Amino acid sequence: MADIELRGLEKEYPGGVRAVDGLDLTIADGEFFALLGPSGCGKTTLLRSIAGLETVTGGSIAIGGRDVTRLPPGVRDIAMVFQDYALFPHMTVRDNVAYPLRIQKVGKAERHRKAEETAEGLSLGHLLDRRPGQLSGGQQQRAALARAVACHPSVFLFDEPLSNLDARLRLEARTFLKRLQRDLGITTVFVTHDQAEALAMSDRMAVMDAGRIRQIGTPKEVFGRPTSTFVASFIGSTPMNLIDAVVDHDTVAVAGTRVPIPAAMTPHVSDGEELVYAVRPEYTRLSTTAVDTGIEGTVAIIENMGVGALVTMEVPGGLLQVTVAEGAEPEPGTRGWAVAAPDRVLLYRRSDGELVGSERALVTA
Secondary structure: OOOEEEEEEEEEEOOOEEEEEEEEEEEOOOOEEEEEOOOOOOHHHHHHHHHOOOOOOEEEEEEOOEEOOOOOHHHOOEEEEOOOOOOOOOOOHHHHHHHHHHHOOOOHHHHHHHHHHHHHHOOOHHHOOOOHHHOOHHHHHHHHHHHHHHOOOOEEEEEOOOOOOOHHHHHHHHHHHHHHHHHHOOEEEEEEOOHHHHHHHOOEEEEEEOOEEEEEEOHHHHHHOOOEHHHHHHOOOOOOEEEEEEEEOOEEEEOOEEEEOOHHHHHHOOOOOEEEEEEOHHHEEEEOOOOOOOEEEEEEEEEEOOOEEEEEEEEOOEEEEEEEEOOOOOOOOOEEEEEEOHHHOEEEEOOOOEEOOOHHHHHHO
16 A cells, blocks of 8 residues: 555745645545646645655655655655656666666666666667667656656656646657556656646646645546635636626626526525626637626637637626637627526635635635
8 A cells, every 4th residue: 555644744944934834635545646736835845745855844744554754765665757857867768767776776687677678668668778868858758757667666756747848748748647657556646737737637636825735626526616716716728707796685796797696505695795706618608699697798809729719708897708619709899698507607705715605615604
């Protein structure tokens, strides 16, 4: 078993800056877990703390039931792949891949055999005698992965390993990395600021902000039901529409229109309460004829997205975005009504940004 348990974990730097603030987290054995968040949220510090590259100032870290909080990196049975790959430029691919085994005092013949076997599995067999400077970005990435795989660790720690690749290569590497992890069954923690990577690759994910976890769940749960306006605005290739609203009896007054309150949220709001109305552009359609529950506005900007377009509308109090199919793009200046799918509408409390009806919102309300 190689599950990871973090309890009350803290990392405070001189000056009182808390990069990790009392964090509790359990990652299951064999799980592909993503840590997602903006720059400076603490995700890399958390990963380095698990690796032992940062000394925590409070709490505990257990890997496979063993307390490793004060153990050095070399005895934690982990392998880490860094953003810049950290390959030794003077070594061949063979020696780079074999290096962790050399540190473990494995004999030269045996470590070279394992390095060659691992490299073949990652399509690097014909590159074993080259140095990193002679490799492409994708080949360097695979060499770094081969080095991690060769020592058969209990845990993989990935610190934005795809960020240096171009767009096409990132897509290929994403598929390759997920398949590799699935085949090996090794517990993996993957740090990224790219929400598309986290959604596509992880079994579960945590969205971090200011050293704390704002939400944990499967990609489907986090995308479909963000628990706060922070998560809602961070997750999604197009940001979720977030518009100030006010409860008006059994409706919500939003951008000059009254729309029904989602049935599940009705018991948790009161007349006159200030909320944030939220719906994703993908779950909103554009009508050029009046709709009673539609939000009226004027088309301002059209952004081509290949198979469709993102339409930005000017509505009372701000902007609202809608996606339309290819060929259905309206002309700028067109009057229209944005109609949200009723079962996709969410409401957040304006006071604290928490989702109406969620456990967190009920506790803090």
